[in-house]
Amino acid sequence: NVAHGLAWSYYYGYLRIVLPEIKERIIASKFFENCNERIHMCKKFILLFPESCRCFPTLHDQDSDISVEGHLEPVIRNRAGTVNRYYRSTVYSVKDNIDPNKKYFFIGEYITAILTMFEMEQSNLAGLSTHDKLLQSAQFYIKIEDILKCHVECNNTYKIIYFKDQSERGKIPKISDIILTTIKAEI
Amino acid sequence: NVAHGLAWSYYYGYLRIVLPEIKERIIASKFFENCNERIHMCKKFILLFPESCRCFPTLHDQDSDISVEGHLEPVIRNRAGTVNRYYRSTVYSVKDNIDPNKKYFFIGEYITAILTMFEMEQSNLAGLSTHDKLLQSAQFYIKIEDILKCHVECNNTYKIIYFKDQSERGKIPKISDIILTTIKAEI
Numbered sequence: 001n002v003a004h005g006l007a008w009s010y011y012y013g014y015l016r017i018v019l020p021e022i023k024e025r026i027i028a029s030k031f032f033e034n035c036n037e038r039i040h041m042c043k044k045f046i047l048l049f050p051e052s053c054r055c056f057p058t059l060h061d062q063d064s065d066i067s068v069e070g071h072l073e074p075v076i077r078n079r080a081g082t083v084n085r086y087y088r089s090t091v092y093s094v095k096d097n098i099d100p101n102k103k104y105f106f107i108g109e110y111i112t113a114i115l116t117m118f119e120m121e122q123s124n125l126a127g128l129s130t131h132d133k134l135l136q137s138a139q140f141y142i143k144i145e146d147i148l149k150c151h152v153e154c155n156n157t158y159k160i161i162y163f164k165d166q167s168e169r170g171k172i173p174k175i176s177d178i179i180l181t182t183i184k185a186e187i
Numbered sequence: 188n189v190a191h192g193l194a195w196s197y198y199y200g201y202l203r204i205v206l207p208e209i210k211e212r213i214i215a216s217k218f219f220e221n222c223n224e225r226i227h228m229c230k231k232f233i234l235l236f237p238e239s240c241r242c243f244p245t246l247h248d249q250d251s252d253i254s255v256e257g258h259l260e261p262v263i264r265n266r267a268g269t270v271n272r273y274y275r276s277t278v279y280s281v282k283d284n285i286d287p288n289k290k291y292f293f294i295g296e297y298i299t300a301i302l303t304m305f306e307m308e309q310s311n312l313a314g315l316s317t318h319d320k321l322l323q324s325a326q327f328y329i330k331i332e333d334i335l336k337c338h339v340e341c342n343n344t345y346k347i348i349y350f351k352d353q354s355e356r357g358k359i360p361k362i363s364d365i366i367l368t369t370i371k372a373e374i
């Protein structure tokens with residue numbers, strides 16, 4: 001049951017470390033300082049969950065309408081023998097799809113833990129069929145939401161965006177649109 | 188089956204990224220430049236595997252005879268939406284237990300993935316009993332060695348040190364001694 005362990009690993013090894021202080025880190029950033037009527041910044045961590053578990057190296061690689069802007073100040077922790085391990089959060093921006101003068105900054109990334117399931121499916125050695133991967137992917141989604149609900153320090157700090165990136169009719173959703181919808185609902 | 192997913196995650200998300208170039212990064216470091224008859228540097232990545240899966244924040248926290256010396260140049264990758272994610276390797280040193288004028292530098296850390304199993308056992312929510320954790324811990328050890336044997340680019344780049352950190356007679360092994368034995372066998 002791959003999903004169970006990966007969900008707990010993702011919570012203990014990452015979300016518990018970066019989510020609780022994310023609002024403060026956003027508000028303290030130079031990006032937030034630059035906000036005005038035309039420039040908004042989303043105060044929640046946007047976590048992308050493609051159904052196939054396929055995670056591109058950067059969001060720009062999946063959708064060129066998403067631009068890389070920089071990083072928040074990193075979270076730095078001693079963990080499991082790594083002294084001063086860096087946890088970096090990438091700041092992206094996307095233009096409004098209605099008013100091109102409007103821009104939205106957001107902290108975003110894919111759910112790194114699911115990339116393992118994609119890579120296991122791609123490898124011949126790991127023994128994870130596409131069918132199993134999709135089952136485990138759904139299990140992971142249920143599990144991680146369960147875990148996060150039980151930990152109040154993470155409440156209201158994130159938005160998980162689950163999306164079908166494998167379209168049977170050849171039309172893949174544009175993640176900039178999906179993210180814009182989410183950000184506007186938040187702001 | 189928590190161990191299976193964690194082992195693949197640890198390989199795809201970490202070892203595959205940091206092990207292949209570890210010798211070159213060690214040789215390129217200022218620590219290696221300073222080596223002489225009295226100062227040696229181990230050219231393999233030392234990965235500590237405590238049986239209980241309990242990983243201290245730093246190795247110095249488990250054994251004060253191990254000193255923190257610094258870091259290698261980090262590996263930097265775009266991964267799953269994090270732009271320029273840092274992978275840092277900590278450089279430690281330990282004095283010879285026979286000749287105190289001799290010193291050994293090494294790259295070392297605990298196996299991060301097993302810390303998740305320790306934290307799951309400690310939490311009431313994750314449903315991992317101590318008995319299950321010890322079973323999964325053994326499974327992880329078998330699995331990660333299996334995985335690494337199948338990937339030639341990782342050959343001869345690491346040493347996994349599995350040790351019983353829970354002693355029934357109250358005597359916990361001194362990890363500096365265990366590490367010294369391993370390093371001297373390598374050099």
Ligand SMILES: Nc1nc(=O)c2ncn([C@@H]3O[C@@H]4COP(=O)(O)O[C@H]5[C@@H](O)[C@H](n6cnc7c(N)ncnc76)O[C@@H]5COP(=O)(O)O[C@@H]3[C@@H]4O)c2[nH]1
Pocket residue numbers: 009010011012013014015080082085086087088111112113114116196197198199200201202269272273274275296299300303
């Ligand atoms: N020592 C060490 N140094 C590192 O830089 C490092 N990076 C990863 N790992 C370990 O490798 C394995 C695979 O990593 P992956 O990124 O897929 O999962 C990670 C990832 O989904 C998420 N995560 C952790 N750190 C970050 C980070 N800096 N940015 C984004 N996601 C992260 O949380 C999961 C668990 O992390 P750890 O529990 O720290 O251990 C990981 C894991 O066992 C590391 N181990």
